[in-house]
Every structure is written in structure tokens, then in C-alpha cells.
Amino acid sequence: MFDAIKKMITGGEKAEASSELDPHVAAAALLVETALADGIYADVEAEQIRKVLMAAFNMDANTAESVQATAEELAENAADHHQFTKVVKACLPAGERVALIEHLWSVAMADGEKSPFEDSFIRRIAPLLAVDDRERVLARSRAEAAARKS
Numbered sequence: 429m430f431d432a433i434k435k436m437i438t439g440g441e442k443a444e445a446s447s448e449l450d451p452h453v454a455a456a457a458l459l460v461e462t463a464l465a466d467g468i469y470a471d472v473e474a475e476q477i478r479k480v481l482m483a484a485f486n487m488d489a490n491t492a493e494s495v496q497a498t499a500e501e502l503a504e505n506a507a508d509h510h511q512f513t514k515v516v517k518a519c520l521p522a523g524e525r526v527a528l529i530e531h532l533w534s535v536a537m538a539d540g541e542k543s544p545f546e547d548s549f550i551r552r553i554a555p556l557l558a559v560d561d562r563e564r565v566l567a568r569s570r571a572e573a574a575a576r577k578s
Contacts, residue, residue: 456499
């Protein structure tokens with residue numbers, strides 16, 4: 429009986445479901461949300477997300493496509509991004525979270541346009557992932573340098 433009351437108060441089943449979210453899917457959802465922040469989900473942004481998933485998480489093309497499809501559905505139906513940031517912060521080490529911020533910037537820059545909405549989104553996400561302003565700025569610089577090379 430006490431367990432049933434505890435589940436009702438804490439959200440029980442919802443809390444268990446969100447903790448079951450794979451950290452790579454949660455990270456992919458943040459990549460998708462970055463691309464969606466300006467209201468336009470361009471093909472070049474979707475392609476950049478697949479490239480990031482394959483390179484950063486060592487996924488093959490089919491796995492990356494599947495994770496991306498799941499992430500797109502989650503991002504479009506999410507009430508907010510906290511469900512994703514919470515999982516990423518809890519499951520990925522600091523270095524990978526900083527790398528994720530760099531990847532968010534690479535997605536934001538993929539369409540060749542600077543969007544204040546995408547910029548604002550990444551600025552809000554970084555502290556939720558325990559990435560400080562200095563690391564966020566350095567991650568942006570690295571992403572900009574990589575974009576210039578390609």
C-alpha cells in the first residue's frame with residue numbers, strides 16, 4: 429500500500445520510464461532540439477546529426493538513423509528538454525558533455541545561418557549539463573574552426 433502511495437506522489441512509473449532513456453538517445457534529442465530551435469529542421473542539419481551520432485558514439489549508419497528517428501519523435505513530443513539533460517548529465521562524463529555542446533554548435537551552424545534561437549538554446553542547455561560558460565565558448569570556437577575547414 430505504501431509503495432502505491434509513494435508511486436502516486438513521486439510520479440512512480442513516469443520517473444522509472446525517464447530513467448530508462450538511453451543517454452545517446454537523450455543526447456540525440458538535444459541535437460534535434462538544437463536544429464528545431466529556429467523553427468526550421470533543414471536536411472543539412474539532419475545530416476549533421478547523423479554524422480555526429482556516427483562519429484561521437486561509434487554508431488553505424490543504420491543505428492544512427494534509428495537513434496535519430498527516435499530522437500526526432502521524442503524532441504517533437506517533449507514538453508521541455510529537462511528530461512534529456514537530466515539523463516545526459518547523469519550518464520555521460522564531463523568530457524563527453526563538453527563534446528556534446530560542441531556538437532550542438534556544429535548542428536546549429538550546419539545550415540550556414542546564425543540563429544539567435546539556436547544560440548539561446550545552447551546557452552540554456554550548457555549549464556543544465558554542468559558545462560560552464562568558458563567550456564561552452566571554447567566548444568563553440570572549436571565547432572566554428574571545424575566548420576571553416578570543411
